[in-house]
Amino acid sequence: MIRRFINKVFGNAARTKAAAGPRILPLAEHGIRREQIHPCALKTTRALKDAGYSAFVVGGAVRDLLLGRDPKDFDVATNALPEQVRQVFRRSRLIGRRFQIVHVYCGADTIEVTTFRAASIEKEVEGEEADDSRVTTADGMLLRDNVFGNQAEDAERRDFTVNALYYDPETEEVWEWHGGVEDARKKVLRIIGDPGQRFREDPVRMLRAARFAAKLDFHIDAATRAPIAELAGMLERIPSARLFDEMMKLLLSGHAERGVRQLRAEGLHHGILPMLDAILDDADRQRFLHAALHDTDERVREGHSASPAFMLASLLWFDMQAEWRSNQAKGQRDQTALYDAMDAVLERQRDLLAFPRRFDGTIKEIWSLQPRFEQRSGARPYRLLSHPRFRAGYDFLLIRAKGGDAPQELADWWTQFPEASDAEREAMLIKPQPGEAKPKRRRSRRKPPANEAAVEVKLG
Numbered sequence: 001m002i003r004r005f006i007n008k009v010f011g012n013a014a015r016t017k018a019a020a021g022p023r024i025l026p027l028a029e030h031g032i033r034r035e036q037i038h039p040c041a042l043k044t045t046r047a048l049k050d051a052g053y054s055a056f057v058v059g060g061a062v063r064d065l066l067l068g069r070d071p072k073d074f075d076v077a078t079n080a081l082p083e084q085v086r087q088v089f090r091r092s093r094l095i096g097r098r099f100q101i102v103h104v105y106c107g108a109d110t111i112e113v114t115t116f117r118a119a120s121i122e123k124e125v126e127g128e129e130a131d132d133s134r135v136t137t138a139d140g141m142l143l144r145d146n147v148f149g150n151q152a153e154d155a156e157r158r159d160f161t162v163n164a165l166y167y168d169p170e171t172e173e174v175w176e177w178h179g180g181v182e183d184a185r186k187k188v189l190r191i192i193g194d195p196g197q198r199f200r201e202d203p204v205r206m207l208r209a210a211r212f213a214a215k216l217d218f219h220i221d222a223a224t225r226a227p228i229a230e231l232a233g234m235l236e237r238i239p240s241a242r243l244f245d246e247m248m249k250l251l252l253s254g255h256a257e258r259g260v261r262q263l264r265a266e267g268l269h270h271g272i273l274p275m276l277d278a279i280l281d282d283a284d285r286q287r288f289l290h291a292a293l294h295d296t297d298e299r300v301r302e303g304h305s306a307s308p309a310f311m312l313a314s315l316l317w318f319d320m321q322a323e324w325r326s327n328q329a330k331g332q333r334d335q336t337a338l339y340d341a342m343d344a345v346l347e348r349q350r351d352l353l354a355f356p357r358r359f360d361g362t363i364k365e366i367w368s369l370q371p372r373f374e375q376r377s378g379a380r381p382y383r384l385l386s387h388p389r390f391r392a393g394y395d396f397l398l399i400r401a402k403g404g405d406a407p408q409e410l411a412d413w414w415t416q417f418p419e420a421s422d423a424e425r426e427a428m429l430i431k432p433q434p435g436e437a438k439p440k441r442r443r444s445r446r447k448p449p450a451n452e453a454a455v456e457v458k459l460g
């Protein structure tokens with residue numbers, strides 16, 4: 001009863017706002033020119049308009065352009081239904097179930113086209129929702145969201161005011177419904193609607209708040225921030241694959257160091273990435289993590305790509321080492337102990353996080369190269385140099401050195417060795433230490449059969 005009353009009040013407030021219509025800003029007030037829009041997004045909005053629909057560039061692209069940043073991608077919103085969008089574009093595909101969108105292909109690029117969605121969840125509370133196009137749990141978490149609506153409703157269901165901006169490339173106008181342009185100027189991240197309700201509908205929005213605050217260098221508005229600590233626990237119920245994707249977005253955004261600090265500040269770091277919990281509670285691990293995040297951020301900001309595999313290798317490195325040592329203590333031989341540890345740690349994390357198997361190969365290579373960097377005598381350094389993953393392994397070694405997990409001298413040696421002349425390299429080699437294991441082949445007293453000897457010669 002009370003809930004219904006509250007919904008009525010909020011619902012009416014929202015309707016009044018929508019009834020007032022959008023504030024439409026001309027070019028002079030926002031400065032976003034048509035030429036700044038990706039040609040594929042322009043083609044998409046134009047084709048939809050020619051077919052009689054309305055179409056706008058929305059979300060992050062408008063926000064980033066407004067802030068003078070390079071957008072990561074361009075999304076389009078329209079009043080055409082997904083099936084109608086498909087009819088306009090020969091090269092397009094309907095994807096998603098929880099949230100249906102159409103991918104429009106244009107050369108090698110893809111534009112995501114979403115149909116305007118309705119925002120209010122009060123409908124279900126009042127029992128008007130009979131079909132399965134929108135499904136929520138008893139406490140208001142949205143499981144599926146395919147109720148289509150008009151632009152006003154679409155703006156209302158978006159997460160933050162700065163993400164609810166619509167750009168019309170034909171007229172070069174920005175349409176705003178919730179004061180996003182002003183908030184962008186003030187560098188405020190403000191959720192649209194009632195913060196508690198919006199975070200309950202989709203707890204991932206809390207992670208998005210931390211990610212955007214870090215990426216945009218915004219501060220989270222006090223009312224938006226208030227319910228987060230209390231609701232953080234709801235993240236445990238998010239499917240692990242979605243959490244993984246969202247965390248990777250944060251960690252590979254180029255603002256991971258600030259992002260992780262923001263997660264901590266909001267009390268959001270527990271239970272999202274179990275390995276992050278462990279790292280942030282331990283001083284040594286923290287130092288290493290910050291070296292890894294700092295390095296990844298620099299790399300992304302310099303326009304290089306950062307790989308999820310490298311990030312995962314960093315996040316799990318301490319767990320893997322602990323497991324490795326424990327295997328050795330149980331009497332396993334070095335190599336077996338290492339390979340068993342890598343498998344065990346990756347399997348354990350997969351249960352918790354559902355991260356894709358396709359990263360395993362690279363993660364294991366980065367890890368298994370680490371002990372090989374310690375071997376600096378004979379032919380071994382030369383062999384390591386020609387390993388296809390040498391670069392990734394070396395980058396990882398540098399981070400270990402910065403994070404206090406490997407001697408800086410070792411990292412410097414490996415910085416110099418590839419650059420050195422043949423003679424300098426010879427001089428750099430370290431004499432085998434007494435007791436250092438020599439390659440097996442040489443230890444063998446058995447005289448090799450003729451064909452095996454031939455193979456050895458061939459391999460050089």
Ligand code: ATP
Nearest residue numbers: 059060061072073075157158159163164202204205
């Ligand atoms: P990025 O630069 O990281 O891509 P973005 O704002 O474009 O940022 P996307 O995840 O690409 O973020 O989403 C596109 C838009 O869809 C957002 O700007 C927002 O309006 C809306 N959106 C995405 N996820 C949610 C969500 N969980 N709840 C409400 N709105 C969302």
Ligand code: MG
Nearest residue numbers: 059060073075
């Ligand atoms: Mg985006």
